[in-house]
Amino acid sequence: MLLSWTSAQVRAAEEPLLAAGVPLMARASSALAGAVVRVLRERRGAVVGGRVVLLVGPGNNGGDALHAGAYLRRRGVDVLALALAPRVHDEGRAALVRAGGRIQAVTDGAAGAGREARAQRAERSGATELEAAVRAAAGADVVVDGILGLGARPGGLTGTAARLVTLLTQRTTPSDERGPVVVAVDTPSGIGVDDGGAAGVVLPADLTVTFGAAKPGLLLPPATHLAGAVELVHLGLDLGGAPALARLEDADAADLWPVPGPAAQKYSRGVVGVVAGTPRYPGAAVLATSAAVLAGAGMVRYVGDAGEEVLAHRPEVVLGVGRVQAWVLGPGVAPDDDAQRGRVASALEGVLHRGEPAVVDAGALDLLPERVPAHVVLTPHAGELARLLSARGHDVAREQVEAEPWRWARTAHEETGATVLLKGHVTVVVGPRGAAYAQADAPAWLATAGAGDVLAGLLGALLAGRADDAVEDPTLVPALAAAAALVHGRAGHHANPDGPLHAGAVAAAIPATLRALLARG
Numbered sequence: 001m002l003l004s005w006t007s008a009q010v011r012a013a014e015e016p017l018l019a020a021g022v023p024l025m026a027r028a029s030s031a032l033a034g035a036v037v038r039v040l041r042e043r044r045g046a047v048v049g050g051r052v053v054l055l056v057g058p059g060n061n062g063g064d065a066l067h068a069g070a071y072l073r074r075r076g077v078d079v080l081a082l083a084l085a086p087r088v089h090d091e092g093r094a095a096l097v098r099a100g101g102r103i104q105a106v107t108d109g110a111a112g113a114g115r116e117a118r119a120q121r122a123e124r125s126g127a128t129e130l131e132a133a134v135r136a137a138a139g140a141d142v143v144v145d146g147i148l149g150l151g152a153r154p155g156g157l158t159g160t161a162a163r164l165v166t167l168l169t170q171r172t173t174p175s176d177e178r179g180p181v182v183v184a185v186d187t188p189s190g191i192g193v194d195d196g197g198a199a200g201v202v203l204p205a206d207l208t209v210t211f212g213a214a215k216p217g218l219l220l221p222p223a224t225h226l227a228g229a230v231e232l233v234h235l236g237l238d239l240g241g242a243p244a245l246a247r248l249e250d251a252d253a254a255d256l257w258p259v260p261g262p263a264a265q266k267y268s269r270g271v272v273g274v275v276a277g278t279p280r281y282p283g284a285a286v287l288a289t290s291a292a293v294l295a296g297a298g299m300v301r302y303v304g305d306a307g308e309e310v311l312a313h314r315p316e317v318v319l320g321v322g323r324v325q326a327w328v329l330g331p332g333v334a335p336d337d338d339a340q341r342g343r344v345a346s347a348l349e350g351v352l353h354r355g356e357p358a359v360v361d362a363g364a365l366d367l368l369p370e371r372v373p374a375h376v377v378l379t380p381h382a383g384e385l386a387r388l389l390s391a392r393g394h395d396v397a398r399e400q401v402e403a404e405p406w407r408w409a410r411t412a413h414e415e416t417g418a419t420v421l422l423k424g425h426v427t428v429v430v431g432p433r434g435a436a437y438a439q440a441d442a443p444a445w446l447a448t449a450g451a452g453d454v455l456a457g458l459l460g461a462l463l464a465g466r467a468d469d470a471v472e473d474p475t476l477v478p479a480l481a482a483a484a485a486l487v488h489g490r491a492g493h494h495a496n497p498d499g500p501l502h503a504g505a506v507a508a509a510i511p512a513t514l515r516a517l518l519a520r521g
């Protein structure tokens, strides 16, 4: 499991070590230099003579970059530090100069203009300075982004740094193999370290070397898309307490998946009840029931008017109401289908009364009671979450949910009591007692009609298989939801690696995906 901690948690864990004189910056910067050495070797086959440009901001993040630069200079690398703040880390600067590295202050003449003529002169020379800095960075083998790290204030980069990064990103395209490899120090500068925001301009990194612990912003969209590969450097921090946000890996999902023992029978393995689809829209019913069957449910009951189509595709499914261990409610249930909405409502009543876990998706979301237990999992996409929250008095649009998925998923959990699985390229799950996950397992090809119905059925099977545990320990529910998102994403890869997908193929890939996962786990 990949765990992440907030900047405050990391700083608190650093404090006792710093007080005891542990050289954290030396550890961080030598690991950073090691990463740059590897990049140089991969890119040019040699370290000596490589060109590295450091973007250096006012704090310790810049200090890390400068110390790493000193190390690289001693290895024969040509190092140029661009100081983007009036003052940069003193010791780091001295170390780089001692090692023979160059430092250049960059101003862009836009700030502090005095009298007109002087201002114009300053502007001209500043613009030239900035242009030269951009040229140097664009021509380097590696650019090290040490402008801001844990100390970044909300709102993103400002001033010279913002202008330089803007020009540099215009000059270089990520797919251009001749452009520099960007290595971010601790975090890409200017992202929301704790919330994954990307309010201003950010230099997209190919690699982020992060210190002590991963930060939530490295796992959350939109910032996660700017971090590249993330390499964690352990600093020996004692990070007590719960992590802020986690990401499950294959072994974690395998541990959570119920595997039948010799005494298993279909009822003990979990029966899933599915209220989905309509005669007009039978597809969702077929996909949700198929996914539940293929994910290994003991039995699947279908409730609704699309039974004929369901049986034509899945003869294993049993039609009609009966005892179930978990429900899947809402895929393909249209707002004008009173009969199916009535069945959803009565299943929801049962859920509140008897306490089975349930997946509440699509058309069932607007039938959700005021408060539900955490073993009810909502599975909205950003638009559906915005609608649900707006109906409860929050003024929020789809774009805002996409910009801050963790925040709004948390709000939905607080409002409803439910565990919330917010779908997207990164699927964010929030449950009780601060439990939160961000899963990035799916190929973008999975953004296809019906994929959500498959996820609902898959999660339903998992909840049915672990229904007693889920009801007993509500903090297990978000982990189960995250595991379902992982398996769903993996099934997308499995179904057609790097190519177009249709939802039926994703469902069909579930058994082999689970077999591979359980064999490795």
Ligand SMILES: NC(=O)C1=CN([C@@H]2O[C@H](COP(=O)(O)OP(=O)(O)OC[C@H]3O[C@@H](n4cnc5c(N)ncnc54)[C@H](O)[C@@H]3O)[C@@H](O)[C@H]2O)[C@@H](O)CC1
Residues within 6 Å of the ligand: 014, 018, 024, 025, 026, 028, 029, 057, 058, 059, 060, 061, 062, 064, 147, 148, 149, 150, 151, 152, 153, 154, 155, 156, 157, 158, 185, 186, 187, 211
């Ligand atoms: N605490 C430690 O001992 C360690 C810290 N390390 C490094 O130190 C970093 C944190 O250092 P700092 O606390 O100095 O913070 P930063 O280096 O992130 O920068 C903070 C400085 O930037 C300014 N600033 C913040 N937002 C700004 C903005 N939007 N525009 C312009 N200026 C802005 C602040 O006023 C402050 O002067 C970590 O990210 C990591 O790279 C590592 O060396 C490991 C050990």
Ligand SMILES: Nc1ncnc2c1ncn2[C@@H]1O[C@H](COP(=O)(O)OP(=O)(O)O)[C@@H](O)[C@H]1O
Residues within 6 Å of the ligand: 362, 381, 423, 424, 425, 426, 427, 442, 443, 444, 445, 446, 447, 448, 449, 450, 451, 452, 453, 454, 455, 488
């Ligand atoms: N860009 C993306 N990359 C990867 N997965 C995505 C992306 N966009 C959406 N998904 C996933 O595809 C599925 C789409 O579900 P949903 O929006 O409910 O579609 P539908 O209602 O048609 O089934 C979700 O599991 C979601 O996480």
Ligand SMILES: [K+]
Residues within 6 Å of the ligand: 061, 145, 146, 147, 148, 149, 184, 185, 186, 187, 188, 189
């Ligand atoms: K940085």
